[in-house]
Amino acid sequence: xxxxxxxxxxxxxxxxxxxxxxxxxxxxxxxxxxxxxxxxxxxxxxxxxxxxxxxxxxxxxxxxxxxxxxxxxxxxxxxxxxxxxxxxxxxxxxxxxxxxxxxxxxxxxxxxxxxxxxxxxxxxxxxxxxxxxxxxxxxxxxxxxxxxxxxxxxxxxxxxxxxxxxxxxxxxxxxxxxxxxxxxxxxxxxxxxxxxxxxxxxxxxxxxxxxxxxxxxxxxxxxxxxxxxxxxxxxxxxxxxxxxxxxxxxxxx
Numbered sequence: 001x002x003x004x005x006x007x008x009x010x011x012x013x014x015x016x017x018x019x020x021x022x023x024x025x026x027x028x029x030x031x032x033x034x035x036x037x038x039x040x041x042x043x044x045x046x047x048x049x050x051x052x053x054x055x056x057x058x059x060x061x062x063x064x065x066x067x068x069x070x071x072x073x074x075x076x077x078x079x080x081x082x083x084x085x086x087x088x089x090x091x092x093x094x095x096x097x098x099x100x101x102x103x104x105x106x107x108x109x110x111x112x113x114x115x116x117x118x119x120x121x122x123x124x125x126x127x128x129x130x131x132x133x134x135x136x137x138x139x140x141x142x143x144x145x146x147x148x149x150x151x152x153x154x155x156x157x158x159x160x161x162x163x164x165x166x167x168x169x170x171x172x173x174x175x176x177x178x179x180x181x182x183x184x185x186x187x188x189x190x191x192x193x194x195x196x197x198x199x200x201x202x203x204x205x206x207x208x209x210x211x212x213x214x215x216x217x218x219x220x221x222x223x224x225x226x227x228x229x230x231x232x233x234x235x236x237x238x239x240x241x242x243x244x245x246x247x248x249x250x251x252x253x
Contacts, residue, residue: 025049027085027097035186036078036106043072044097049087057084080104105186108145112180112191114138127194130171136195138178139165145182145189152178171197203229214253223248 025046034040046054049069056063056073058081063073069087082099089095116128116136130136141164142148148155153168168178179192203226210221225246226232232242238251 025085025087025095025097027083027100029083029100029102032101033103033105033185034077036104037076039074039076040102041072041074042083042100044085045070046085046087046095046097048089049095050089053089054085054087057086058082075102077102077104105184106144107186108182108184108189109143110140110145110148110180110182110189110191111142112138112140112193114178114193114195116195127196129196129198131198132200133170133172134197135167135169136171137165137167138180138193140180142182142189144186145184148180148182150178150180151192152176168195171195172200173197174199201228203227205229205232217252219250219252221248221250 025044027042027044030041030043032040042056044054044056044067046069051068052066054067054069054071055065056067058075058077063075067073067085075081075083080101080103082101084097084099086094086096114126114128114136116130116134128136138153140148153166155166175194175196177192177194179190181188181190205224205226207222207224210223214220222238223246224232224242226244229244232244234240234242237253238249242249
C-alpha cells in the first residue's frame with residue numbers, strides 16, 4: 001500500500017507522501033577487534049523501516065532475514081569479516097548501511113621442543129633425559145605472537161618469537177619442566193617440556209707410580225686418571241689441587 005495526504009488551500013489541491021523511505025540508519029559493533037571465535041555484538045537503528053524488514057549480511061551472505069529496524073545480534077567470526085544491514089521501508093526504496101569491519105586476531109601457535117642426550121627434538125609435553133652435568137637445547141617457533149615469557153629458564157631480550165634456540169649447560173637438578181608462554185592480539189598459548197637429569201656417578205680415580213721401590217732421594221713420577229669428579233686434591237707426601245682431567249707429576253720421597 002501507498003498512502004497520501006491531501007490538503008486544500010486557496011483552491012489548490014496538494015498531495016503529500018506519508019510513506020517515507022528509510023533514511024536514518026547506522027550499524028556498529030561492541031568491539032571491532034577480537035580474538036578468533038570471540039563474540040562481538042552488532043547493533044543497528046534504522047528509521048522508517050518495515051518491522052521485520054531488515055536483513056543482516058556477513059560479506060555478501062545474508063545471515064538471517066526479517067530483523068526489526070532496531071536490534072542487535074552477537075556474532076563470533078573466525079576471520080576478518082564485514083557486516084552491513086539492508087532495510088526496506090513503507091516507501092518504494094530500501095537503504096543499506098555502510099560496512100562495519102571486524103578484525104579477527106588469530107591465536108598464537110607455538111612449536112616448543114627439547115634436544116637432550118639421545119632424545120632429539122622431543123615435542124612439547126614429552127620428556128628427555130641427560131647425564132648429570134649434561135646439557136639440553138630448547139628450540140621454539142611461534143606465530144601470531146608479540147612476546148614470549150619463559151619459566152625455569154631465561155631468555156635474552158631478542159629471543160621472543162620465531163626460530164630460536166637456547167642451550168642449557170651443566171644441568172644437575174633431577175627433573176625440571178621448562179615452559180614458554182607466548183602472547184598475541186588473539187590470545188596466548190603455553191607449552192612445556194621436561195628434562196630428567198641422571199643421578200651423579202661416584203668419582204673414580206687411579207693413581208700409579210713409575211716405581212714403587214727407590215733409593216732415598218730418588219725421584220718417581222706419579223700419574224693419575226679421573227672420572228666423574230669436579231675437583232681433586234693431593235695429600236700425604238704431596239699437596240695441592242690436581243687436574244680432574246688426569247696428569248703426571250714428579251715427586252721425591
